[in-house]
Amino acid sequence: MHGLMERDAASQGDMANAVTRALVVRAQNGDAQAFGELIADHYDLIHRTAWKWCGNRTDAEDIAQDVCVKLGQAIAQFDGRSAFSSWVYRITLNAVRDLQRSTVRRARHSDAYAEVAPEKQAAEQEEAATSGQLWQAVRRLPDKQRDAVLLVYAEDLSHAAAAEIMGIKEATVSFHVHEARKTLRGLL
Amino acid sequence: MSDDKHDPFESLKGAAAPDPRAEARQRALAAGMAAFEASQKKTVAPPQGNLWGQRLTSIIASLKGKKIMDMRLPLGTAAIVLLVLPLGYQLYTTTSMTPADVAVRQQPAPEPVPVEAAAEERQELTVASDAVAAAPPVVAPEPQPVEMDSALADAEMASEIAPQRGVVAPVPMATMAPAGKMAESAAMPGPTATEPSGDQFTSFDEQRLKAVADEPVSTFSIDVDTASYAYVRRQLEDGFVPEPDAVRIEELINYFPYGYAPADSAEVPFKPTIGVFPTPWNPRTQLLQIGIKGYVPPAGEDRPSNLVFLIDTSGSMDEADKLPLLKRAFGLLVDQLSANDTVSIVVYAGSAGVVLEPTVATEKAKILGALDNLAAGGSTAGAAGIELAYRLAEQAKVDGGTNRVILATDGDFNVGIDDPDALEDFIKAKRESGTTLSVLGFGRGNLDDATMQALAQNGNGNASYISSFREAQKVLVEEMGGTLDMIAKDVKIQIEFNPAVVSEYRLIGYETRALNREDFNNDAVDAGDIGAGHTVTALYEITPAGSGAELIEPLRYGQVTEAPAAGGEIAFLRMRYKLPDSDVSQLIEQPVTPDVVYGDIAEASEDMRFAAAVAAFGQKLKGSNYGSAMGWDDVAALARSGRGADESGHRAEFIQLVEAASLLKPDTDACDASVSGEVCE
Structure with a gap:
């Protein structure tokens, strides 16, 4: 379908990628400043992803911070074989899954955000964009299906890229998306 | 990407998540930096120390070092090594400085340009390494050229660093999938690592019935915690039956203040109040209640x-x-x-x-x-x-x-x-x-x-x-003295039952506080502490000898030892405690004599009736094997009869709670048959 993830990502901006790679190398060599730039560059991506997956601010911020910490601890283990952003995605998705293992949290928040009340402050109304019925339904899908759907559609990545992030085969991504469609048939 | 027409998932596209809040972002970045620096200290610092000590040697030596290290790798990577070394050498010569340079420039951060070059070089190597699975370890040290330090390495250092690399190497070797996992597991336990599913409680088995002939002595540590009651109350008020492990009966009982006799001085900071009265859920057994109240320093004595x-x-x-x-x-x-x-x-x-x-x-x-x-x-x-x-x-x-x-x-x-x-x-x-x-x-x-x-x-x-807020008021205002002002520590209670009078006994609650018999006299064994004015209550359900209510069959071949009657004493109570500043325990001893036996529960004090009601409530709530025969109405009635003045209103609240529990966990008819108090599963 598409080329390698790296090529795909590279098309978004070779410059940015080169800078990221350089920062990664420097950070791996212990350059704290480089690491700082690196997470500053990626914080928005992490936060946005966490938000889309969870649909509320508290969890998104918790996850984003967790991911920053994990990056700090694990950057030396990043092997450069995939794009750095894929790696970050992967860690973020793992953090989401961990957080939501606490089923109580999951139920509480997804209910709390199911409706956006009109009296919500303007700032919070942005949340409406990711709080519709469809979003709710997608967030409640089994982890793999949810990850596949959100990566492919909400994040607009190729199946190959999603496959790399999820650590599965490309065909399996398509399968999960298909399964998700089946699961949500009543709703869609 | 997707060929579907009118794909509903398409509407997921383009949704914008709200921008992160600046302070959250800042906090996250700071936390990330902290973690990064912490991990750097662990991984990078040691080789660096080595480096500075042994620097200013030939650059060739460092290449030798690399070679030695590479030779430790599996033979399968040998081909890659041959590829990498010339590349690495070229990197050194193009992007790193000569030894003369090094002397001048030790500290400055690497310039972005050489770094990028290195990064790209590395990228290529990575692609090449895809051919041979084990290659990445070779690649891993490659970024080193960017760091001045590695140029300084000599053979000795390299051979030292090799084992260290060995530790790190398996990680880059991992494919993408495990790498993510590893990042996960290497990370510190997040909120989820400790609590996969909501609230957590230590699980414990209920205290079992013991025969005095087998185990005449029962030992436990006092417990002044009240967390369990507050948790149970909240669950019930919200319409849930708390899980059995969340119900610790001693904490339920000890939540309430009781009017036990106060101690006379700070030196002997409490004295026991003892009573024996019929068990409300089993007419053929008795409850032995032991209550102590911590000494309350006179007002005006203000300890910092x-x-x-x-x-x-x-x-x-x-x-x-x-x-x-x-x-x-x-x-x-x-x-x-x-x-x-x-x-x-x-x-x-x-x-x-x-x-x-x-x-x-x-x-x-x-x-x-x-x-x-x-x-x-x-x-x-x-x-x-x-x-x-x-x-x-x-x-x-x-x-x-x-x-x-x-x-x-x-x-x-x-x-x-x-x-x-x-x-x-x-x-x-x-x-x-x-x-x-x-x-x-x-x-x-x-x-x-x-x-x-x-x-x-x-x-x-x-x-x-x-x-x-009400609970905060109780803990932090009403019981402030008890919470902050410890008057005795490591308080242990030991009861020895007289087999001539008592045939079986069961301690109600204190499962998580049980001690071994020998722990009682061992001052090194930690136990509970008591604060000023705290009350602690322990209840035993005892079966009088010869009452016919025994659940344990006597041993057919057991020795029949006629215990010395000891004046009809029921049991002997020993308590050990340490004064706050002492490491040596003091002993309080008191026999439990027939004088404290009440023939009818109505004659027992209000505190005793109330404590019995709380015990019955706890047992019913956790589905205990004992005491289920008593209906919720009877529990409520007993609590009402023991309510007393109840200035704080906690007891009235408890009665409400019994009613809530009766609706959530109704009495089953099956148990009503065994009014005699037999075990009702």
């Missing part, structure tokens, strides 16, 4: 306190019944303090650090201001909160008073020491040096009751669960 609040400000604390409640609760506590008390505040998780240096408690505005400024947000990350808190406690240490860290959390215990055992040891060590720890639990869904209990027990403090 040095309190350090260690407050969890993780994102999950951002709920009405957590941080906001905590602020108001601590406001209450601060109001109770006087000019010779100091307060400090340390936060962990969301934000980290000292919020308030030790401050005299009369500067209320300053303290309350600091409390008000606390905000929850972010995650629980590596701030060494607990060490900071103890450092402040030592800094403001008062002699002859209370030095205490009060940890307030909703269940995130990553206060800086990850390993629970290490944390307990740390707290225990600090306890020895005079700083104790109390834990206040807040909220629900994340509560880690087991850890709360363990920490408070190790810290010689108490664990309370603050479910509401």
Whole structure:
């Protein structure tokens, strides 16, 4: 379908990628400043992803911070074989899954955000964009299906890229998306 | 990407998540940096130390070093090594400096250009390495050229570094999938690592019935915690039956104040009040109640306190019944303090650090201001909160008073020491040096009751669960003395039953507090502590010898030892305690004589009836094998008869709770048959 993830990502901006790679190398060599730039560059991506997956601010911020910490601890283990952003995605998705293992949290928040009340402050109304019925339904899908759907559609990545992030085969991504469609048939 | 027409998933596209808040972002970045620096210290620092000690040698030697290291790799990588070495050499010569340079430029950060070159080089190598699975370890050291240091390495150093690399190497070897996992597992336990599914409780088996002939002696530690009652109440009020392990009967009973005889002096800080009366759920057995009340120092005697609040400000604390409640609760506590008390505040998780240096408690505005400024947000990350808190406690240490860290959390215990055992040891060590720890639990869904209990027990403090402002008032105002002013520590109780009078016994509750018989006289064994005015109640259900209510068959071949009658004594009570500043225990002994036996429960004191009702409630609620025969109505009636003056209203509230429980867990008809009190499964 598409080329390698790296090529795909590279098309978004070779410059940015080169800078990221350089920062990664420097950070791996212990350059704290480089690491700082690196997470500053990626914080928005992490936060946005966490938000889309969870649909509320508290969890998104918790996850984003967790991911920053994990990056700090694990950057030396990043092997450069995939794009750095894929790696970050992967860690973020793992953090989401961990957080939501606490089923109580999951139920509480997804209910709390199911409706956006009109009296919500303007700032919070942005949340409406990711709080519709469809979003709710997608967030409640089994982890793999949810990850596949959100990566492919909400994040607009190729199946190959999603496959790399999820650590599965490309065909399996398509399968999960298909399964998700089946699961949500009543709703869609 | 997708060929579907009218694909509903398409509408997921383009949705914008709200922008991150600046402070959350900043906090996250700071936490990330902290973690990064911490991990750097671990991994990078040692080789660096080596480097600086042995630098300024030939660059060729460092290449030799690389070669030696590479030779340790599997033969399969040999081909790649041959490819990599020339490339690496070229890198050194193009992007790194000559030894002459090195002498001048030790510190400056690598320039971006060479780095990029290195990165790209590395990228190529990575692609090449795809051909041979084990290649990445070869690649891994490659970024080294960017770092000046590696150019300095000599053969010796390289051979030293090799084993270290060996430790790191397997990680780059991993494919993408495990790498993610590894990042995961290498990370410190996030909120989920400790609480996969909501609140956690230590599981325990109910105390079983014991035959006096087999085990005449029963030993346990007192427990003044009340967290279980507050938790159970909250669950019932919200319409849930709490899980059995959440119901610790001794904490239910000890939640209520009882009017036991006060102690006479601080030297003998309590004296036992004993009663024996018929068991409400089994007419053929009796309850033996032992109550003690901690000595209350006369008003005017104001012992200095040095309190350090260690407050969890993780994102999950951002709920009405957590941080906001905590602020108001601590406001209450601060109001109770006087000019010779100091307060400090340390936060962990969301934000980290000292919020308030030790401050005299009369500067209320300053303290309350600091409390008000606390905000929850972010995650629980590596701030060494607990060490900071103890450092402040030592800094403001008062002699002859209370030095205490009060940890307030909703269940995130990553206060800086990850390993629970290490944390307990740390707290225990600090306890020895005079700083104790109390834990206040807040909220629900994340509560880690087991850890709360363990920490408070190790810290010689108490664990309370603050479910509401009212509860905060009880713990921090009504029982402030008990909470802060310890009058005796390591209080142990041992009962020896007289086999001539009692054939079987069962301690109600205290499952998590049981001690071995030999622990009683061993002063090294830790036990519960009692604060000023605290009341502690223990109940035994005893079966009088020859009553025919025995559940345990006597041994056919057992020796029939006629115990000395000892004047009809029922049992003999021994209590050991240590005065707060002493390490040597004192002993209180008292026989349980027939004088304290009441023939009818109506004759027993109100406190006794009430405690029995609470015990019955707890047993029913947790589905105990004992006491289920008593209906909820009877429990409520018994509690009502024992309500007494009830100035605080806690007992009236309990009666309401019994009614709530009766609706949530109705009596089953099956059990009504066994009114005789036999085991009702």
